[in-house]
Amino acid sequence: MQPEPILAVSGLRTVFHIAGGDVVAVRDLDLTVAAGETVALVGESGSGKSVTGLSVMGLLPRGIGRIAAGTLRLRRKSGEMVELQAIGGEALRRVRGNDIGMVFQEPLTSLNPVYTVGEQIAEPIRIHLGRSRREAWAQAVRLLEDVGIPDPARRAGQYPHELSGGMRQRATIAMALACDPALLIADEPTTALDVTIQAQILDLLARLQQERGMGMLFVTHNLGVVAEIADRVAVMYAGSIVETGSVTRVFAHPRHPYTKGLMRSVPRLGEATALKEAGTPLPTISGSVPSLVNLPPGCPFAPRCPYRIDACVSAYPPLADTGEGQLSRCIRWQEV
Numbered sequence: 001m002q003p004e005p006i007l008a009v010s011g012l013r014t015v016f017h018i019a020g021g022d023v024v025a026v027r028d029l030d031l032t033v034a035a036g037e038t039v040a041l042v043g044e045s046g047s048g049k050s051v052t053g054l055s056v057m058g059l060l061p062r063g064i065g066r067i068a069a070g071t072l073r074l075r076r077k078s079g080e081m082v083e084l085q086a087i088g089g090e091a092l093r094r095v096r097g098n099d100i101g102m103v104f105q106e107p108l109t110s111l112n113p114v115y116t117v118g119e120q121i122a123e124p125i126r127i128h129l130g131r132s133r134r135e136a137w138a139q140a141v142r143l144l145e146d147v148g149i150p151d152p153a154r155r156a157g158q159y160p161h162e163l164s165g166g167m168r169q170r171a172t173i174a175m176a177l178a179c180d181p182a183l184l185i186a187d188e189p190t191t192a193l194d195v196t197i198q199a200q201i202l203d204l205l206a207r208l209q210q211e212r213g214m215g216m217l218f219v220t221h222n223l224g225v226v227a228e229i230a231d232r233v234a235v236m237y238a239g240s241i242v243e244t245g246s247v248t249r250v251f252a253h254p255r256h257p258y259t260k261g262l263m264r265s266v267p268r269l270g271e272a273t274a275l276k277e278a279g280t281p282l283p284t285i286s287g288s289v290p291s292l293v294n295l296p297p298g299c300p301f302a303p304r305c306p307y308r309i310d311a312c313v314s315a316y317p318p319l320a321d322t323g324e325g326q327l328s329r330c331i332r333w334q335e336v
């Protein structure tokens with residue numbers, strides 16, 4: 001029997017209440033992340049990737065965002081299964097930072113400017129794992145070394161502004177890993193960094209994930225990053241997963257017109273220059289993402305879809321099994 005996944009999300013629906021009505025930011029979302037597995041959520045801006053991560057972490061903006069349906073089950077380090085949406089307050093805080101580590105796009109939003117880097121990494125070790133100040137500090141220095149920060153004992157005593165952008169992101173990764181979480185949620189962790197640093201941070205995350213056997217949920221809009229880091233991918237559009245499967249399979253045979261369009265809009269090595277010289281623009285998906293307030297009944301991608309037929313605009317398509325664990329929310333997947 002397969003071991004239970006670290007994270008199992010089923011039927012998630014996340015809604016924001018705003019002046020113009022309710023925004024269904026995430027719709028009927030099923031997702032699992034196993035130990036030692038990296039699952040990427042990919043899609044355009046506004047597709048619901050970050051809101052999915054925030055729903056798992058219980059960090060939706062209070063009074064505006066809420067989980068309207070679904071279950072989110074997490075296997076804690078102790079092996080105990082908890083229903084995240086059912087626990088709140090102190091219990092959820094114990095899970096966050098302990099069983100779930102988080103890394104965001106901008107390291108300065110996670111790091112507090114008035115405490116040293118070492119203090120910030122040591123704090124969750126003291127709080128969640130009950131270590132003494134001295135032990136927690138020693139562990140913080142070891143973690144800084146683990147994430148490739150040279151001279152970690154000195155760096156631990158410095159403030160965030162004394163570190164470069166890449167170093168700061170390494171420090172937030174050390175902070176996220178401080179309690180040896182079962183699940184790491186990384187939301188665009190390399191987007192704010194230079195290209196060379198991006199590659200280093202991706203390598204680092206991949207190495208740490210392998211060494212620790214964590215599950216990783218990786219949010220990105222970049223298909224190149226997905227190819228680099230993920231085992232499985234879930235492509236999101238207008239709050240729904242429109243296609244999912246192993247990265248190898250989805251990249252080799254995309255079965256949803258949106259995935260296909262996304263892949264065509266990424267230049268292959270050398271292609272961008274060749275197209276530029278020939279004066280040909282890179283293909284893009286025409287049209288724009290629909291408003292999430294009062295979505296029409298059919299497939300949300302239908303207005304932009306070259307495969308659209310009448311049936312597409314009348315009913316929301318189910319996820320169809322296309323084989324080998326690949327699912328597509330397109331009624332014409334066989335022709336895509």
Ligand SMILES: Nc1ncnc2c1ncn2[C@@H]1O[C@H](COP(=O)(O)OP(=O)(O)OP(=O)(O)O)[C@@H](O)[C@H]1O
Nearest residue numbers: 016023025044045046047048049050051052061292
């Ligand atoms: N604080 C909020 N208040 C109201 N609506 C929100 C809020 N946060 C998100 N939403 C809604 O949820 C949708 C999905 O947002 P989300 O941040 O998950 O997109 P994303 O795919 O992560 O995009 P990006 O790459 O730009 O972060 C948004 O388009 C918006 O309609």
